[in-house]
Amino acid sequence: MNPSFGTYQLAEEHEALREAVRSLAEKEIKPYAAEVDENERFPVEAHNALVKAGFAAVHVPESYDGQGADSVATCIVIEEVARVCASSSLIPAVNKLGTMPILLSASEELKQLVMPSIASGEAMASYALSEREAGSDTASMRTRAVLDGNDWVLNGTKCWITNAGESTWYTVMAVTDPKAEKKSAGISAFVVHKDDPGFSVGPKERKLGIKGSPTREIYFENCTIPANRIIGEPGTGLKTALRTLDHTRPTIGAQAVGIAQGALEAAVAYVKDRKQFGKSISDFQGVQFMLADMAMKIEAARHMVYVAAAKAERGEANIGFITAAAKCFASDVAMEVTTDAVQLFGGAGYTRDFPVERMMRDAKITQIYEGTNQVQRVVMSRAVLKG
Numbered sequence: 001m002n003p004s005f006g007t008y009q010l011a012e013e014h015e016a017l018r019e020a021v022r023s024l025a026e027k028e029i030k031p032y033a034a035e036v037d038e039n040e041r042f043p044v045e046a047h048n049a050l051v052k053a054g055f056a057a058v059h060v061p062e063s064y065d066g067q068g069a070d071s072v073a074t075c076i077v078i079e080e081v082a083r084v085c086a087s088s089s090l091i092p093a094v095n096k097l098g099t100m101p102i103l104l105s106a107s108e109e110l111k112q113l114v115m116p117s118i119a120s121g122e123a124m125a126s127y128a129l130s131e132r133e134a135g136s137d138t139a140s141m142r143t144r145a146v147l148d149g150n151d152w153v154l155n156g157t158k159c160w161i162t163n164a165g166e167s168t169w170y171t172v173m174a175v176t177d178p179k180a181e182k183k184s185a186g187i188s189a190f191v192v193h194k195d196d197p198g199f200s201v202g203p204k205e206r207k208l209g210i211k212g213s214p215t216r217e218i219y220f221e222n223c224t225i226p227a228n229r230i231i232g233e234p235g236t237g238l239k240t241a242l243r244t245l246d247h248t249r250p251t252i253g254a255q256a257v258g259i260a261q262g263a264l265e266a267a268v269a270y271v272k273d274r275k276q277f278g279k280s281i282s283d284f285q286g287v288q289f290m291l292a293d294m295a296m297k298i299e300a301a302r303h304m305v306y307v308a309a310a311k312a313e314r315g316e317a318n319i320g321f322i323t324a325a326a327k328c329f330a331s332d333v334a335m336e337v338t339t340d341a342v343q344l345f346g347g348a349g350y351t352r353d354f355p356v357e358r359m360m361r362d363a364k365i366t367q368i369y370e371g372t373n374q375v376q377r378v379v380m381s382r383a384v385l386k387g
């Protein structure tokens with residue numbers, strides 16, 4: 001028998017972590033989730049609780065005073081927070097997204113500048129790739145960075161930046177060589193601090209969901225940063241930005257799994273309680289089969305997310321397929337499951353009196369950001385055709 005047979009399960013530490021985060025999320029995040037959504041405000045209670053418990057950025061390596069949690073553990077933290085409040089789950093998720101380019105490619109000096117402040121919770125990081133005219137087609141970005149003596153000077157606008165205004169550090173991709181034969185080879189990555197001259201943030205976008213997580217444009221008007229704030233060599237920025245996504249698409253998958261799990265649990269409680277035709281609606285096979293499908297899809301998505309996260313952690317080659325598949329599958333599941341959860345609540349599900357309405361709105365973004373699910377299918381089909 002294969003000696004590894006039987007070891008396909010999460011470590012005890014992972015299950016213990018899940019319990020700890022679930023308990024914190026139930027007590028300190030869930031009670032505020034509806035009001036955070038209603039008032040479209042940053043979930044300060046969740047932020048404080050996550051920082052205090054050391055769950056705001058578990059991925060930061062121990063060498064930068066972090067917890068050094070592996071990628072599956074990071075997914076579990078995000079999943080458990082998303083189970084009660086998707087907006088709050090963007091705190092650990094975007095801290096990883098914003099710092100992954102630094103961890104992957106920055107100089108030791110730059111890592112030392114940024115990472116300990118993220119580990120302590122004193123600062124958060126955002127990731128700035130998208131522009132109004134360069135969404136799926138990232139390489140067509142227009143933000144420019146020019147070396148001027150000992151400084152880089154940035155000009156341009158990034159849009160859709162999650163947690164902008166709350167974050168201290170911004171990982172920003174900008175064109176440094178507009179004449180590069182391949183556009184992607186003319187892009188570099190930089191670290192910008194919120195207090196750098198020429199940096200500012202715009203008003204909050206008015207969104208369908210994840211209303212507690214601010215999404216804003218960020219502006220660079222002759223924004224001047226020291227030369228050593230470049231991440232890696234000039235021209236490697238887009239490569240780093242895309243490698244980052246291999247590590248963070250599983251985290252969006254985890255967020256999607258968490259949202260779906262929260263919706264399933266709410267639906268199960270409701271159908272047991274709600275009576276029609278003289279019995280619980282959970283006694284109807286039509287309802288039971290819906291619950292079975294919801295649970296089945298969530299379980300499949302969860303496993304795919306952990307497998308993708310583990311492969312990224314191990315640095316396996318050709319992980320584009322599995323990380324895209326995990327993000328795409330889990331987010332499609334989240335959309336289906338939350339829609340079915342609203343259905344199982346009947347009219348009540350369509351109101352803000354129950355959390356499934358918010359969960360359905362929150363689920364939608366997981367199909368859009370970090371590459372739309374069409375783009376994930378482009379990535380997957382390329383890998384399939386390549387063989």
Ligand SMILES: Cc1cc2nc3c(=O)[nH]c(=O)nc-3n(C[C@H](O)[C@H](O)[C@H](O)COP(=O)(O)OP(=O)(O)OC[C@H]3O[C@@H](n4cnc5c(N)ncnc54)[C@H](O)[C@@H]3O)c2cc1C
Nearest residue numbers: 127128129130135136160161162215369370371372374375
């Ligand atoms: C709430 C929110 C938070 C975000 N946070 C961040 C962030 O923190 N940092 C950041 O950099 N970005 C962020 N984004 C941006 C996000 O990643 C982009 O919105 C996304 O990549 C899609 O780009 P787009 O909006 O320009 O859509 P477009 O690229 O214009 O796409 C429009 C439609 O065309 C389809 N499409 C495009 N190209 C193809 C193709 N080749 N084949 C098939 N279909 C295609 C898309 O799937 C989509 O359905 C965020 C967006 C939102 C809404």
